[in-house]
Amino acid sequence: MGRAPCCSKVGLQKGPWTAKEDTLLINYIRAHGEGHWRSLPKKAGLLRCGKSCRLRWMNYLRPDIKRGNITPDEEDLIIRLHSLLGNRWSLIAGRLPGRTDNEIKNYWNSHLGKRFKINTRNDQNNRKGGSECVRGPKISTQKNYKNQDSTAYGETIMTTKVHLPKAMRVSPLPITRKNSTDGMASGSSTSLGDGNKGVLDDHEEVLKCLPDLRDYIEGGDSTDFVSSYGVCDPPYQFSEPTKDDMLDKIYEEYQQLLKAENQLSLDSFVDSLLI
DNA sequence: AATGAGGTCAACCGCCGTCTA
DNA sequence: CTAGACGGCGGTTGACCTCAT
Numbered sequence: 001m002g003r004a005p006c007c008s009k010v011g012l013q014k015g016p017w018t019a020k021e022d023t024l025l026i027n028y029i030r031a032h033g034e035g036h037w038r039s040l041p042k043k044a045g046l047l048r049c050g051k052s053c054r055l056r057w058m059n060y061l062r063p064d065i066k067r068g069n070i071t072p073d074e075e076d077l078i079i080r081l082h083s084l085l086g087n088r089w090s091l092i093a094g095r096l097p098g099r100t101d102n103e104i105k106n107y108w109n110s111h112l113g114k115r116f117k118i119n120t121r122n123d124q125n126n127r128k129g130g131s132e133c134v135r136g137p138k139i140s141t142q143k144n145y146k147n148q149d150s151t152a153y154g155e156t157i158m159t160t161k162v163h164l165p166k167a168m169r170v171s172p173l174p175i176t177r178k179n180s181t182d183g184m185a186s187g188s189s190t191s192l193g194d195g196n197k198g199v200l201d202d203h204e205e206v207l208k209c210l211p212d213l214r215d216y217i218e219g220g221d222s223t224d225f226v227s228s229y230g231v232c233d234p235p236y237q238f239s240e241p242t243k244d245d246m247l248d249k250i251y252e253e254y255q256q257l258l259k260a261e262n263q264l265s266l267d268s269f270v271d272s273l274l275i
Numbered sequence: 276a277a278t279g280a281g282g283t284c285a286a287c288c289g290c291c292g293t294c295t296a
Numbered sequence: 297c298t299a300g301a302c303g304g305c306g307g308t309t310g311a312c313c314t315c316a317t
Contacts, residue, residue: 016285016311038302054303055286090305105306106284280316287309294302 013047017056025053026061059102066098070107
């Protein structure tokens with residue numbers, strides 16, 4: 001017996017968002033800030049479910065979203081965190097500034113999960129003296145993996161101990177301003193493929209209507225955008241450390257975990273991620 | 276050139292935990 | 297204490313795209 005739907009769904013728009021809808025949503029959040037998703041659509045003049053608005057904002061329109069390909073470092077981190085946390089996409093996303101849980105989930109399902117599945121299968125074949133063709137994950141050799149169980153990913157991960165802390169709300173990490181050479185600022189390297197150019201063009205139109213947002217995307221200061229949009233309350237606190245510092249710090253923590261072995265329990269490390 | 280298979284990713288759905296009256 | 301509202305999460309879907317045949 002589930003809860004009643006968040007909205008009646010009668011007469012509501014579904015499917016891909018139009019540029020006009022995006023504009024309405026952005027303008028509303030600009031004026032009133034986030035929250036109150038249930039009542040937001042009505043007030044903003046949108047024929048959308050509140051959840052749909054939230055999702056659109058969180059996964060696409062938010063100014064701090066980092067677009068473009070997942071970097072090898074980010075991929076490494078996703079793999080490591082997934083091996084620790086399992087499918088806790090929001091937690092993993094919380095450690096990847098500018099990435100959304102949906103994006104990471106999609107990336108895992110379309111790239112990594114499959115890769116590790118193949119790897120695991122081949123690993124099992126190898127143990128049986130099977131194929132020599134090992135298509136393991138493309139893990140950077142500069143990182144220390146020697147303490148990693150070769151079966152720590154993919155299907156077998158389900159049998160390894162995955163820390164599953166009690167579900168709780170996780171306050172987002174401080175979101176750092178990306179520098180002008182990556183992410184959205186790279187322009188063409190959006191997550192929209194060339195085939196979606198039409199859609200992209202539509203949203204370019206939205207951006208033309210929103211100079212603040214365009215300034216941000218083209219290298220302006222996100223804090224300007226946020227403050228001008230009136231959404232400066234948490235979770236949008238753009239503060240130090242920088243993205244690179246944060247990634248380094250997480251790697252460092254992980255390395256320490258690997259080295260310390262018995263000195264630092266896995267649980268306490270994972271718990272530290274949840275803080 | 277046509278077409279079918281497979282990949283990608285935005286969006287939806289249902290459930291859960293927390294908050295509040 | 298309870299029930300409903302709300303926000304958030306992970307799983308899934310389906311439209312659209314690319315690529316191989």
